[in-house]
Amino acid sequence: MAQRSVTTTVSQVVAPPGARLGGRLITSLVASAVLQPINATLISVALVPIGQSLGACAAEIAWLVTALYLASAVGQPVVGLFVDLPSTDRPSQDTPVRMSTGRWRREVSPDDRTIHCGVVLLTVHAYAAPSATEPLAKTTITRRDVGPHDVLIKIEYAGICHSDIHTVRSEWGEAHYPLAPGHEIAGVVVETGSAVTKHRVGDRVGVGCMVDSCGKCVSCRNGEEQYCLEGMVATYDGIDRDGTVTQGGYSTHVVVAEDFVLKIPDGLDLAVAAPLLCAGITTYTPLRRHGAGPGKRVAVVGLGGLGHMAVQIAHAMGAEVTVLSQSLKKREDGLRLGADHYYATSDESTFETLAGSFDLVLNTVSAVLDIDRYLSLLAVGGTLAFVGAPAESLGFGVFPLLTNRRSLSGSMIGGIGQTQEMLDFCAEHGLGAEIEIISADRINEAYERVLASDVRYRFVIDTSTLD
Numbered sequence: 368m369a370q371r372s373v374t375t376t377v378s379q380v381v382a383p384p385g386a387r388l389g390g391r392l393i394t395s396l397v398a399s400a401v402l403q404p405i406n407a408t409l410i411s412v413a414l415v416p417i418g419q420s421l422g423a424c425a426a427e428i429a430w431l432v433t434a435l436y437l438a439s440a441v442g443q444p445v446v447g448l449f450v451d452l453p454s455t456d457r458p459s460q461d462t463p464v465r466m467s468t469g470r471w472r473r474e475v476s477p478d479d480r481t482i483h484c485g486v487v488l489l490t491v492h493a494y495a496a497p498s499a500t501e502p503l504a505k506t507t508i509t510r511r512d513v514g515p516h517d518v519l520i521k522i523e524y525a526g527i528c529h530s531d532i533h534t535v536r537s538e539w540g541e542a543h544y545p546l547a548p549g550h551e552i553a554g555v556v557v558e559t560g561s562a563v564t565k566h567r568v569g570d571r572v573g574v575g576c577m578v579d580s581c582g583k584c585v586s587c588r589n590g591e592e593q594y595c596l597e598g599m600v601a602t603y604d605g606i607d608r609d610g611t612v613t614q615g616g617y618s619t620h621v622v623v624a625e626d627f628v629l630k631i632p633d634g635l636d637l638a639v640a641a642p643l644l645c646a647g648i649t650t651y652t653p654l655r656r657h658g659a660g661p662g663k664r665v666a667v668v669g670l671g672g673l674g675h676m677a678v679q680i681a682h683a684m685g686a687e688v689t690v691l692s693q694s695l696k697k698r699e700d701g702l703r704l705g706a707d708h709y710y711a712t713s714d715e716s717t718f719e720t721l722a723g724s725f726d727l728v729l730n731t732v733s734a735v736l737d738i739d740r741y742l743s744l745l746a747v748g749g750t751l752a753f754v755g756a757p758a759e760s761l762g763f764g765v766f767p768l769l770t771n772r773r774s775l776s777g778s779m780i781g782g783i784g785q786t787q788e789m790l791d792f793c794a795e796h797g798l799g800a801e802i803e804i805i806s807a808d809r810i811n812e813a814y815e816r817v818l819a820s821d822v823r824y825r826f827v828i829d830t831s832t833l834d
């Protein structure tokens with residue numbers, strides 16, 4: 368019997384993180400497999416536990432094995448998915464699936480069921496939330512093999528964004544668990560795919576909030592991949608193009624399509640650069656869009672991770688910058704970061720004093736605010752731009768908008784091109800995040816401090832502490 372052909376794209380087929388050997392895993396693997404551009408009219412998927420007889424597999428995979436036999440009998444290409452189970456285990460539906468560590472390929476002679484290929488997956492250390500209500504804990508996750516257009520990055524630092532907390536606690540909708548968050552990633556390229564042209568081994572690189580998009584729609588063509596009409600693939604808790612759930616930067620390595628990997632300029636320290644990949648770009652984009660610059664009065668609401676970058680960037684762009692914080696506790700920091708003025712929003716007189724004063728109010732607050740009060744701070748034609756993302760809806764009256772031709776606006780991260788522009792801008796102006804570097808075992812504690820507005824001004828995880 369002739370050996371069946373299988374293309375190398377099979378290496379893209381991965382089990383979802385935390386997958387168990389039940390029906391859902393099979394369905395997901397099959398879905399992943401058929402999404403691959405394999406030249407076959409029929410693809411059968413077999414799950415072959417290493418060191419186990421097929422008879423020991425869960426009942427759900429029996430039909431797959433049958434399909435494998437049938438496919439080989441009629442000469443169809445066959446995809447083999449090898450699942451590495453400890454030989455002492457008795458696999459059942461609840462058996463956690465450990466994909467093989469490292470890289471290997473396995474060939475079985477045609478007479479042995481005509482399987483010719485193996486999946487290649489990397490198992491890496493990570494910190495992940497098991498559910499919305501449990502603390503994050505040390506674990507391992509898998510990364511796909513390095514495809515032709517991918518780079519493998521050794522992550523050195525990962526920032527903690529408030530969005531990580533919203534997501535792992537399912538505040539924005541039910542997340543997929545276990546979930547390793549983190550979309551402020553800085554590290555070094557350790558391997559490149561055969562067709563990669565933009566990055567080389569040893570390059571200092573970053574990855575932000577997205578890892579893929581369609582590349583063809585009007586948003587992608589306009590360099591706004593974050594608004595991809597087919598939906599961008601978020602760095603974590605996103606559905607990747609192979610159907611798997613993405614896992615973020617609280618881990619030691621990540622595999623990302625080269626187009627979504629940014630270059631970190633030499634002048635920027637990796638730890639300081641990591642938060643720029645979200646906090647930096649999320650504030651840079653609306654500041655640019657709304658013309659922050661000389662002669663513009665910009666207020667930044669909230670001096671947290673995003674806010675402290677907004678102050679630095681708006682100042683560097685030449686705008687007159689005012690911080691609106693809950694209290695005056697961080698006033699000295701705000702002024703040092705480049706603010707010209709600093710007010711406490713807990714002081715009622717602030718809203719009277721500053722009425723009609725700003726061309727742009729950039730709201731970075733993670734909680735619900737009284738919108739009408741912040742609209743009243745805008746001059747004629749001014750804009751209240753939202754980047755802060757509380758899950759709740761915010762009511763507002765139209766009169767504060769109508770009477771002064773004001774606008775309400777929102778903005779989500781920024782395109783890849785503009786993210787590179789922002790990184791270069793920060794390097795040129797000597798800007799970076801003010802950070803507190805923590806070991807991975809302090810992530811849960813850091814979350815509590817972020818929630819208490821007790822962060823100055825970004826926690827950054829030293830990922831070497833994950834090993």
Ligand code: NAP
Nearest residue numbers: 529530669670671672673692693732733734755756779780
């Ligand atoms: P953060 O570090 O926690 O900063 C938020 C700041 O908001 C706090 O430091 C605090 O500043 C202020 N604040 C918190 N609770 C408040 C309350 N109840 N009332 C008034 N002010 C309050 O969070 P972050 O990482 O900068 O993220 C901020 C928000 O932006 C989050 O909702 C996050 O999900 C969102 N985000 C959106 C995007 C996007 O693409 N649009 C990207 C990243 C993050 P003061 O102590 O100075 O008052």
Ligand code: ZN
Nearest residue numbers: 528530645646
């Ligand atoms: Zn973020």
Ligand code: ZN
Nearest residue numbers: 581584587595
């Ligand atoms: Zn698109």
